Amino acid sequence: MKGFRTIGCPGRLTLLGCALLGALASPAYSATLTVMQNEAPRSMDPGNQTATFTATVLDPMYEGLLKMSPALKLEPALATSWSSDASGLVWTFTLRSGVTFHDGTPFNADAVVSNFARHLDVKRGLAASGRLRTFIDSVTKVDDRTVVFKLKKPYPAFLNLLTTGACLMVSPTADKAGTLDSKAVGTGPYKMVQYKTGEYVLEEKNPGYWGKSDGPEDIKWTWSSESSVMNMALQAGEADVINPVPPQFARMLKNNPKFVLHESPGASVFWVALNTQLKPLDDVRVRQALNFATDRDGLVRAIMSGFATPANSPLAPITPGYDKSLNPYPLNIEKAKALLKEAGYANGFSMSIAVQGADARIGQVLQSMWAKIGVKLDVRQMESGVWTKAAFADPAGKKADGTGAILASWSSGVSGADLQLRPLYYSGSFAPTGANLGFFSDAKLDKLLDTAASTLDENARNQLYVQAQQEINLQAPQVLLYYQNDLYATGANISNVWMIPGGNVIVKDAHKQ
Structure with missing residues (x-):
């Protein structure tokens, strides 16, 4: 949704304005909990x-x-x-x-x-x-x-x-x-x-x-995909809960006694899935170059106002088996250029990325970063339903549309490493029936995931997941971005709301005073 949309109220009242009038006119409003995402x-x-x-x-x-x-x-x-x-x-x-x-x-x-x-x-x-x-x-x-x-x-x-x-x-x-x-x-x-x-x-x-x-x-x-709309909805009383809190408004809400900002380590990994069946992204050197050209620290500052951590692994830090020692792609523009030259793209190339409206700014920042190595990034901003069709298109569909990359996030919550890695990187998880959006296939990784998933000893299982992280990072079927902190906010009069790590806010037992 871009801005406000009229829904039949007289004159030029906006969606927010209509909702506020409805709230004032309806004596039952206090019994309704309104959540905006x-x-x-x-x-x-x-x-x-x-x-x-x-x-x-x-x-x-x-x-x-x-x-x-x-x-x-x-x-x-x-x-x-x-x-x-x-x-x-x-x-x-x-x-x-x-x-x-x-x-x-x-x-x-x-x-x-x-x-x-x-x-x-x-x-x-x-x-x-x-x-x-x-x-x-x-x-x-x-x-x-x-x-x-x-x-x-x-x-x-x-x-x-x-x-x-x-x-x-x-x-x-x-x-x-x-x-x-x-x-x-x-x-x-x-x-x-x-x-x-x-x-x-x-x-x-x-x-x-x-x-x-x-x-x-x-x-x-x-x-609403508009950050300002979510913030205004909470401030004006149109929403009792907003999830996730737009990072640029988080500190302001935290300092306002009318609201409660809830922050905790998240399970969501933000990444760019690269179409490994589309040239030149079928070349691992090109995929690695994009990773070396990505300033994750700068991205966290620019996009997340510090409410995130640069990603070094396809697993989030709260997931058992996560390896904090990994640092596969520190920012290195010269290394990125050398890899592109080695792959035959010394002058760069053009590619597209599909993003949802709420993530458009991330696409724009990546566009600026990758331009430094000659990559011309076409940022295709889409409404959620259209993005879903583009993201989960099969290989033929993505090829026909020229879709080179998908900006996405994934969280297995507290369900473990297998449900984080298998849907995204396993050969049997290709979209549209799975979430392997870039059609990455690696026999070594498949074997690691299958063995780990059936290993009962936790230490041995986690060691296998460390190897899996290393293999995914080496083959670079994605550009890792950051781990987003879980951020949601409520009115000060709202209690009994909680969150499963990764963004799943639970409101069915909420109390509204």
Whole structure:
């Protein structure tokens, strides 16, 4: 969204102005929690999207067998207990009784089997399925309250995986009807009232919820890619929560007693995925040159106002296995020029990069940096939905569009290194069914990731991930940028909001005084 957009109010009132008038006129406004984020949701189906800020919208409406607590510990959700055999390959879950989906469909073993069957079916092509098919062999019903998972190989992060979007339970009835992308139907404490594309999502308390729900009566989600709009929304009372806080406004909000700025180490890695199937980016020397020409410290100062850390690895520092000693590409313009000359591009070359509106400035800074080595960067700024299509296009689609690079971020939250590296760099994760946006394929890396994922000893597993980081850095299928601190802000009257590292703000238990 560029600036403000009129939505039927008289005269020249803006979206912000209309919302403020509505807030003043409506006595029920105090019961509504309004959250503004910097991008629109991509789907109402948690299994058909992988975006953090979509996951936040879906969180109040969906549940998995397990959930993550505010202390980042696993807790029962739709499963009340679980156990595994000695091999770690067979897991048995006891399901919660008396639960129904928002459309009245019963939650039981058949629903669990149906949920995982849609992901194990390669013909479905759901966006989040790939990570499940890698490790889950089958899910079977024992009785209405018991299901058994059989894994293809040991996977230490299996229980964590069950808290992620692909494993959130959707109504089998709604899935069969094909309506989930536009109408959420889960078992959560909130159910969807309206999804007005381009404007808002409204959720209300689920009166038939099986558990305890102390949150607001309604949750309204809005969005804007304009940093100033997000800041103004919080300042004016249009939004109770903004996520993420635009870095240029963070210090000001921190010093204002009307608001609370929440800052913590993040799990999000910002990077540029390079199309390794498109010339000249198919040459590792060219990819390395772009890395040497990138001033990460300058980028953090210019873009993030210091609320980030220059990236040295495809893993974030909070992820087990992260190697802080890596420093593969210190700024070195002469080295970058020498590599380009060696590759046959002494005079540079032209390439394009697809960026979302909120990240346009990053693209512009990279454009200036890479110009110093003769690279002419065409920054293609796109609305979120258009960017998604460009980013997840297949090799033929990217070639036809001349898409050389994608500016993106990825966070596995607290789910571990495999869910950070496998979707982005594994040969079997090519877009559109995975998030390997640059179609990078490396047999050595694939073997490292497969071995690490099945290694039960934590120290041995982390050593393998150190080798994986080194291999990714050497082959340079990306230009690493920075690790973004998690920043969200609330009004001083808002409590019980918390965050899973990586940007997933949890608001379903929020209190608004």
